[in-house]
Amino acid sequence: MQKDLRAAFNQQFTEAKYDAYMKQIDGISPGNLDFRNAETPIFIPKAFTQKMLHACEDIIDVIVAPNFKALTERSIPDDVRVPGDEKHPQVMVFDFGICENEKGEYEPQLIEMQGFPTLYGFQLLQNEFTTAYAQVPANYSSYLNGYTKETYTALLKEIIVGDHAPEEVILLEIFPEQQKTRIDFYATQQLLGIQPVCLTNLKADGDLLYYVKSDGEKQYIKRIYNRLIFDDLQQQQNLTNIIDLKKAYNVEWVPHPNWFYRISKFTLPFIDNPYVPETFFLNEITQPVNLNEFVLKPLFSFAGMGVVIDVTQADIDKITDPQNWILQRKVNYAPIILTPDEPAKAEIRLFYFWKDEWARPKAAHNLARLSKGKMIGTRYNKDKTWVGGTIAYFEQ
Template structure:
């Protein structure tokens, strides 16, 4: 997006440099990097960054209003976690596409948001490696609101661990060793000194949770939750697992209910020029005549699963559970990142952290993704180059 930096990077790119860059990332935890790392970071001008941040502030205004929980109560499944929900989530992420408007100008458009963590630890390492690899000038930074790598990691530690004994804090996933994002789990262990524990390994006694380490049974006081319960419900387990939905005496970070509350479910509540008009399918009185300009999305899914891009009236008629779907105005991703063959599209995920004593969350960091397919995501970018996970560096 910044022509001089893009030109400088592209002119100085080589496969040898990229291979060395990948090897450095792979060396963080050999054999655990299972998603593609893009050849280039993204360079974002000030005005574009400010538009994203302003849109996020409008969204946060909705999240902090007194009636927000009442507005999103129907988002919570019947078989959700009992008890322990706090007034707000500790983490929120906002995904913005770099899009073209009707005049051809570039603007951010919100694609999705989640009251759920992402690759917070890995991205600290990834950013440091990328900054050296791409020779990013000091006038650009991946961190926001004055945060640095040091203060960002300190904040992450304060939110997840705080004054708790580290052995009593766990990162929870299901079969973490098989997850494509597992490199982040191990980076989290490195940075925070906590254990990654599989749901199948949790032990329940009374209202207490435990895990075993070195032959000892360790009490669990805090759960840094990386388990997507929507996905969990669709799996068949050969291992016995405890009923995690019971009101266990643990602190959830964040509580799983926020995965549902701050999600696609929230999009129809937002009014901002950088948030595409979105409607609950159940409330749609009349099907838009220009359906080709809309996308149909299931409310509770992830990684683009179930999304219908080319929507027809027949598709809508077939929906038997309209309460679980939204219709969203399409956005036009811009072919904005120049690459050796065809330009790539880009999406930026802003990290917002929310300490207990803060009235509002704060933007602190990011990750980005490049795509040459119909959508952002691995399944749409097979056998393509200059696509995958990366970092956005913002003009200061």
């Protein structure tokens, strides 16, 4: 987006530099980088950053409103509702596409949001290598609101570990060693000292939870950094002896699992901002709409499955639960990142954190993704280069 920085990066790029950079990235946790790390970061001008932050503040106004929990109560499926104190989500993320409007201007458009963690640890470590590799100017930073590596790390520890000893806190997933994002689990373990634990290893002792360590001792758990997505869990086959998470346990959640559903595609119809695409619950549409202008999305799906880009009336007619689907106005991703062959499209994910003493969450860091396919994601970018995960640097 910053033409001078893009030209300078592309000019100095070599495959040898990229290979050396990737050895550093893989070195964060050797053999555990299971997604493509792109050749380039993204450079974001100050005005574009402010538009994204403005949209986030309008969304947060809805989230902090007294009626938000009542508004989103229907978003939580009964079969995955978890008891316990939800208070507020300690973490949330907002995904913006870099788009082109009808005037030919570049603008952010919200694609999705989650009351759920993302690659908080990996991006911190990746940033150190990318800053040097890309020769990022001093007046650009991957952090927001004045955060630095040191203050961001301290914030992450406050949010995830809290007042507990690290051994009393776990990162919960299903088969963490098999997940594509597992490098983040091990990066988080390095940074905070918390253990990734598989749900199959979690045991209940009354209302207490524990797992058995490698030395055979029980480790009781006081706080769970939740990376478990129930939609993913329900895809698993032949799981036995899993504890019932619908029971109440004496444990703190970061974030509470119900926030995964409250802050999600379900929230989009309630947002009014020029950088948030118009969105409707399918069952609440009373006037005809031009389906060519919308994307059809299920409220409950894993990793973007079920999304229909080129919507037809036949797609609508076969849906038996329209209350669980949304129509979201299409956005026009801008092929703005110049690469050695075709230009790439981009999304930026802003990381927000919410400490107990804060009235509102604050932006702190980011990740970005490049794509040359119809959608962002691995299966749309096979055999392509200059695509995949990366990081954005914001003009200060």
